[in-house]
Amino acid sequence: MDKTIDESKQGNNLVLEQKKGNTRKLFIESYGCAMNFSDSEIVASILADQGFNTTQNLEEADLVLVNTCSIRDKAEQTVRKRLEKYNAVKRINPKMKVGVLGCMAERLKTKFLEEEKIVDLVVGPDAYKDLPNLLAEVDDGRDAINVTLSKDETYGDISPVRLNTNGVTALVSITRGCDNMCTFCVVPFTRGRERSRDPQSIIGEINDLWNKGYKEITLLGQNVDSYLWYGGGLKKDLVKASDMQKATAVHFPQLLELCAKAQPNMRIRFSTSNPQDLTLDVIHTMAKFDNICKHIHLPVQSGSNRILKEMNRLHTREEYFELIDHIRGILPECSISQDMIAGFPTETEQDHQDTLSLMEYVKYNFGFMYMYSERPGTMAGRKLEDDVPEDTKKRRLAEIVQLQRELGAIQIKKYLNTEVEVLIERESKKSNEQWSGKTSQNIVAVFPRENYKIGELVKVKILDCTSATLIGEAVGYSN
Numbered sequence: 120m121d122k123t124i125d126e127s128k129q130g131n132n133l134v135l136e137q138k139k140g141n142t143r144k145l146f147i148e149s150y151g152c153a154m155n156f157s158d159s160e161i162v163a164s165i166l167a168d169q170g171f172n173t174t175q176n177l178e179e180a181d182l183v184l185v186n187t188c189s190i191r192d193k194a195e196q197t198v199r200k201r202l203e204k205y206n207a208v209k210r211i212n213p214k215m216k217v218g219v220l221g222c223m224a225e226r227l228k229t230k231f232l233e234e235e236k237i238v239d240l241v242v243g244p245d246a247y248k249d250l251p252n253l254l255a256e257v258d259d260g261r262d263a264i265n266v267t268l269s270k271d272e273t274y275g276d277i278s279p280v281r282l283n284t285n286g287v288t289a290l291v292s293i294t295r296g297c298d299n300m301c302t303f304c305v306v307p308f309t310r311g312r313e314r315s316r317d318p319q320s321i322i323g324e325i326n327d328l329w330n331k332g333y334k335e336i337t338l339l340g341q342n343v344d345s346y347l348w349y350g351g352g353l354k355k356d357l358v359k360a361s362d363m364q365k366a367t368a369v370h371f372p373q374l375l376e377l378c379a380k381a382q383p384n385m386r387i388r389f390s391t392s393n394p395q396d397l398t399l400d401v402i403h404t405m406a407k408f409d410n411i412c413k414h415i416h417l418p419v420q421s422g423s424n425r426i427l428k429e430m431n432r433l434h435t436r437e438e439y440f441e442l443i444d445h446i447r448g449i450l451p452e453c454s455i456s457q458d459m460i461a462g463f464p465t466e467t468e469q470d471h472q473d474t475l476s477l478m479e480y481v482k483y484n485f486g487f488m489y490m491y492s493e494r495p496g497t498m499a500g501r502k503l504e505d506d507v508p509e510d511t512k513k514r515r516l517a518e519i520v521q522l523q524r525e526l527g528a529i530q531i532k533k534y535l536n537t538e539v540e541v542l543i544e545r546e547s548k549k550s551n552e553q554w555s556g557k558t559s560q561n562i563v564a565v566f567p568r569e570n571y572k573i574g575e576l577v578k579v580k581i582l583d584c585t586s587a588t589l590i591g592e593a594v595g596y597s598n
Contacts, residue, residue, distance in 0.1 A: 349368040395434045541557065
């Protein structure tokens with residue numbers, strides 16, 4: 120489940136090429152996982168056809184939308200603070216309308232209209248096509264809400280407008296919703312049951328992105344490995360499908376191969392994998408195609424079998440080790456990253472030590488680590504007492520983070536004096552005399568600009584490194 124939150128992107132607002140003739144101003148900012156940022160592109164595309172151009176100036180906006188996340192309490196508190204900011208601006212610009220999108224909208228529903236008096240519009244993740252109707256309601260002076268979860272909405276027929284960033288990398292959504300009822304997670308309640316997108320619409324979007332100059336795409340979903348297309352509908356309803364539908368169904372390894380073949384010069388990534396759904400077929404497909412990037416984000420959450428059971432994770436510690444061994448054996452050059460939760464209810468010191476020993480075994484390249492945050496409506500929130508003291512959670516998280524730093528340092532040093540392929544994405548944050556890009560393993564590398572350009576694939580000799588960045592010099596173009 121792709122609930123990993125990139126802190127560097129939180130609150131980014133979407134800026135798009137201005138559409139001639141559009142007169143209304145849209146300010147839209149996003150919080151949470153990559154899925155939310157992808158959804159904001161869909162929303163902007165729908166609203167561009169309703170006369171809206173994006174703006175970075177909050178004060179001039181006719182419509183302000185915040186795409187929200189419910190995965191942690193911190194994310195929700197951040198959104199509430201932003202609503203206070205909007206409220207201050209609305210006093211200056213009373214015509215401005217404010218809407219809440221996404222998972223927090225789905226979770227709190229009408230409470231937003233009742234508690235946050237500033238909010239005019241509440242729209243869940245499956246209702247974005249209803250935005251024109253909802254905006255008409257708001258324009259007539261009425262509050263508007265649609266948080267209906269869908270059995271078949273995938274937005275496969277919407278061509279998302281793209282974040283105005285480097286024009287090199289893009290997200291391509293392939294599934295929506297999730298069927299894995301992890302007890303700590305709100306996603307099945309805020310995004311609904313799992314359904315997949317028509318593979319032909321996915322390939323069409325990838326081909327279009329290549330024609331527009333994009334060089335890398337990430338196939339995106341709450342759980343990409345459980346992708347299943349049998350003609351449409353919920354994954355759980357496959358049992359009702361015809362024999363022909365079952366025989367011709369497309370699973371994730373097949374989709375991955377279709378994407379790799381459709382654009383053999385385009386890099387293909389995917390995120391996020393769930394351990395019980397990442398099959399050997401996926402790993403073998405990654406090994407078969409050079410343009411499929413050699414990085415797997417494989418959230419484990421805990422190294423304790425007892426806690427994994429309490430979390431309703433559908434794998435054991437031993438099964439996870441077996442999967443890691445397969446990845447190392449088939450794809451020795453593959454990097455592996457993790458999500459980890461410290462201080463889940465009932466977690467003992469031994470459970471915590473089991474997590475540390477699992478990390479030692481896997482030797483992750485990098486990871487995303489959090490303290491447990493009880494989320495209302497989840498099974499854990501309803502049935503388990505949040506009984507690990509805050510100080511204990513903080514100490515355990517600090518130990519997990521420290522160990523990951525040590526493991527990451529060991530892993531990154533393996534690249535010293537080797538050549539890696541880097542896709543140039545942007546200027547380095549520290550110097551406009553250097554380019555920054557990522558290796559196939561999703562590791563940032565920087566090197567002198569010389570005559571290379573954004574979007575080019577370059578071979579880089581690694582001469583030095585920090586804890587998270589490779590430093591080198593280009594030795595020529597990649598094949």
